[in-house]
Amino acid sequence: MVNVHLQARVPDMVDAVGAFAAIAPEIFADAADVDRNGNFPTGAIAALAGAGLLTRPLPRAHGGEALAVDAAAIDNYAALLTDIGAASLTVGRLFEGHCNAILLVDRYGGPMATLAAEATAGRISGVWNAERGVGVTATRCGNGWQLSGRKVHCSGAGSIRRPLVTAQTPGNGPLMCLVDMASDGIAVDLSVWQAAGMRGTATGTVNFDDVFVADDDIIGAPGDYYRAPLFAGGAWRVLAVQSGGMRQILALHAAQLARSGRGADPVSRHRFAAAAGAFEAARLLVAEAAHRATDATVPPEAAVAYVDLARATFETLVLLGVDAARRNAGLAAFLGPDPLDRCCRDLETYLRQPMLDASRDNAAGYLLARGGTFER
Ligand SMILES: Cc1cc2nc3c(=O)[nH]c(=O)nc-3n(C[C@H](O)[C@H](O)[C@H](O)COP(=O)(O)OP(=O)(O)OC[C@H]3O[C@@H](n4cnc5c(N)ncnc54)[C@H](O)[C@@H]3O)c2cc1C
Structure with a gap:
């Protein structure tokens, strides 16, 4: 124009x-x-x-x-x-x-x-926080920090040049570092990612051996990473992505029923309605979680409790939707090249997020102290 x-x-x-x-x-x-x-x-x-x-x-x-x-x-x-x-x-x-x-x-x-x-330049970043056993520590050194240890479940490992990596400081909580993956002392292992789904995420293990990170590449102060509501509340974004997967599975489920001609069968329709209802409930829940998590007028504790409840409820809804699709499609839901199998495997894998039971427990604690409701 x-x-x-x-x-x-x-x-x-x-x-x-x-x-x-x-x-x-x-x-x-x-x-x-x-x-x-x-x-x-x-x-x-x-x-x-x-x-x-x-x-x-x-x-x-x-x-x-x-x-x-x-x-x-x-x-x-x-x-x-x-x-x-x-x-x-x-x-x-x-x-x-x-x-x-x-x-x-x-x-x-x-x-x-x-x-x-x-x-x-066309490159994504990412956040690598997960650890199993030995984690990554940061030791002060001149005008920067030296990182040593191991991160697990690092999506985009081997492709991301500048990930944000958390590293434990002595006594002051984790420090966020924008590591340059071209630095000396870094080894990426993608062989560990033999996953049922999300196979292309390159979610590998990364070893750091005295890797130097300059002060200019440090984000915030030690401990900022886990601050509420940004850390726990930020889980709404994962739910938003996952609800897209749920929407796709519902569409593939509908297409499968149309192809098999079972869309008129009352049992299939019953299951499909359950899946459609689960998606609609999830969609509304995620939209509300997104608003509460990012609304500065909502107290951090309330925002986190809402997102925690959303995570827990969302898991139940997803499992219902996937189960309905797999049952209605039957064996076809496990056979390629129909994308239904892939989409279900991806969502089931991605659904495994940290501390889900602890999140449900936190939401329960918050609500039990308030008569079971977020409204006052
Ligand atoms: C596709 C994919 C990509 C990912 N990419 C990244 C990434 O780029 N960066 C990153 O940092 N992480 C990433 N992760 C990892 C993610 O952040 C979590 O670390 C991981 O998903 C944890 O899953 P989990 O099921 O082992 O959770 P866990 O929290 O270990 O839970 C497993 C089970 O153990 C229970 N449990 C956990 N702790 C306790 C306890 N103390 N007491 C009793 N029960 C307990 C839980 O309730 C649950 O039932 C990725 C994960 C996936 C699936």
């Missing part, structure tokens, strides 16, 4: 959800290859970059549209996460990690220019 004031050609502005809609079919189609080969979705990440979706989450001062950092953008942001999850949970998981790194740097202060340069 021609901008009459500037007398120059300017690109048509398309919102993030619209930009993703244009590439969603190719990402959905690519997800089958990614699952079959267990490869990192390089093509899908390039498509996201081409649609400007790696930079849109950045703050405006860094060339973005503040999608991941401005509460006013929450509806668009949640819709985008869900749409990406519907096309590919693997890509959704990676994109969510990228957005989380941007949010943490925005909220606590740190090298946003580095993240912006990475996104502009």
